Amino acid sequence: MGLCLVQSRALLGLEAPAVTVEVHLTNGLPSFTLVGLAEVEVKEARERVRSAIQNSGLEFPHNKRITVNLAPADLPKDSGRFDLPIALGILAASGQIDTERLAGHEFAGELSLSGALRPVRGALAMSLALHTLQVRTRLVLPPGSAEEAALVPGAQVFCAQHLLDVVQQFLPLSEGAAEPSDGWSQLTTTTLPATAHYADLADVKGQAAAKRALEIAAAGGHSLLLVGPPGSGKSMLAQRFAGLLPPMTVDEALQSAAIASLGGSFALERWATRPTCSPHHTASAVALVGGGSPPRPGEISLAHFGVLFLDELPEFPRAALEALREPLETGHITISRAARRAQFPARFQMIAAMNPCPCGYLGSRQQACRCSPDQVLRYQSKLSGPLIDRIDLHIEVPALPADDLLHAPAGESTQAIRSRSSAARQRAMDRQGMTNQALQGQDIDQHVALDAAAAKFLNLTAARLGWSARGIHRALKVARTIADLDGAASTQVAHVAEAMQYRRALRATA
Structure with missing residues (x-):
């Protein structure tokens, strides 16, 4: 039990400023608090994350006081892109996945109530901003968003279809190596051929x-x-x-x-x-x-x-x-x-x-x-x-x-x-x-x-x-x-x- 940090990205124009999702579990009156200048759709992640974790067969810490901070606090955050990193932070803070193995990865994705991952807007802009800033990291994205991000040369992009596909890759090493999953794949950064068609x-x-x-x-x-x-x-x-x-x-x-x-x-x-x-x-x-x-x-x-x-x-x-x-x-x-x-x-x-x-x-x-x-x-x-x-x-x-x-x-x-x-x-x-x-x-x-x-x-x-x-x-x-x-x-x-x-x-x- 304790504190876990998961990395993600916000969108500000064509920039993609880093956002650290800080999740803290502590004893006390059970609650789920989300802070960090979040818009309404981000605050609604509390209900989506809770249902997605439960419906995936994982344990949601109902008896804990959960505090999620999206840092930096003065940067506006919008959309459901923080659902996946919030869910992973809760699972890591409760000891269900390995916190240390999350290092070197950045996550973005909206969760459905069943735990399936839905695409988010701006995935290509996020990947392009990382390429421009020369930041080397592994991006974990939903289907539809991962294919966009993989268009950027040199990007390391992983596609996950379900919350369980992501969790399986970050289980503690004591539980053995992650088994291959049909819902988890690394995409190659091959640029699509130009197929432009215009009216004559x-x-x-x-x-x-x-x-x-x-x-x-x-x-x-x-x-x-x-x-x-x-x-x-x-x-x-x-x-x-x-x-x-x-x-x-x-x-x-x-x-x-x-x-x-x-x-x-x-x-x-x-x-x-x-x-x-x-x-x-x-x-x-x-x-x-x-x-x-x-x-x-x-x-x-x-x-x-x-x-x-x-x-x-x-x-x-x-x-x-x-x-x-x-x-x-x-x-x-x-x-x-x-x-x-x-x-x-x-x-x-x-x-x-x-x-x-x-x-x-x-x-x-x-x-x-x-x-x-x-x-x-x-x-x-x-x-x-x-x-x-x-x-x-x-x-x-x-x-x-x-x-x-x-x-x-x-x-x-x-x-x-x-x-x-x-x-x-x-x-x-x-x-x-x-x-x-x-x-x-x-x-x-x-x-x-x-x-x-x-x-x-x-x-x-x-x-x-x-x-x-x-x-x-x-x-x-x-x-x-x-x-x-x-x-x-x-x-x-x-x-x-x-x-x-x-x-x-x-x-x-x-």
Whole structure:
């Protein structure tokens, strides 16, 4: 009888701070007390643990005063991930398993009332954090969570299906070696092969200008705004954009999967597939950027290394759209609360779509617009200048005539366009170690390589149009991407002229 320490991990953003589950059994009035800034679902572990131990045929110390402390006390703990370490601590403190043999292991898992182990969210994030911190430990996890954690190179992961499978591995040595169990296995850390499947851009007929803009966006990592009437193909184009991006590296796939694991949405069949997140336009600012207590990732983090598609852009709440301004620049989001501060990566490519006016038919040849100029201006003014300034490419997507839609041949395939955009992106990576969109400050002057005629043309046109400094820099980055697609060493007038066509103000669609 006495004190036992079992190691586990909490989740705070993509970090996995260590949590020591301290279990103390003592004589006194029978009770089961759980302390350590635990949320409601953690406190409910008392009932789950008691039933799981009893239904597994083990002895629960009913006649003892049980105190469980989750240290450190100022770190919030949530979810049922501490059920398994609490149960093992009680069994070790009561002498049913060997306390010393628990050293070098970390446990996480939710217990059912029968003692079966259920998966927990964030297993991959926990394993990735241990790998980043270079912590060598053996992770014991339930089925479904163990397979996620084993994707991290070098991770030592054991899968247990039932509480008894875990107990059998940590019996006192005096009782003999543990017998092999079908419910206990060590998983190999073999990375899954990439099996990414995307919809083909050949499904979209016509729209050559929009496809060109998608190719430029994929090559340089640029954000894109599609403006056109209803049914012109904006959503089809956006939903096929992820297929134009280069295949994910192992590190990118691990980071993307770890964030999805935090949100409980990761599936092994989507390994190394770039995510496309498309929140509804009623989504709040917290839903987009993340939040809550403890902080959870939002849509922009779930789209990390993928695509964030915002359809009906002006219909989103103003606060939600304005919250996107900083992540578009920095590639991460910091969630600050009174007690905790968490940072999530958010390096996504934003593809937005909108109608040019409330009725949607401004400038359409098929149907007349019913909106007054004031209504059009009010509708487009829902998007602030600073947000529009941060979108590199603006392209009009007109409605196709019925004859073109029915008889036009299939367009160029995703694979063909991806080969060109990936080659252009690789040129930029070889030259500067980052995509053109990520260039900042002196790197723009150094790597854009603007020739004299192009510099003069840009200077005159930008002054005439009244562009901001950010708008000029955005146009320079797009021009550099167009030059990379052409295989040119310097950025020329033709590249700048095409880039400036993608910086038109929205009211130019009238």
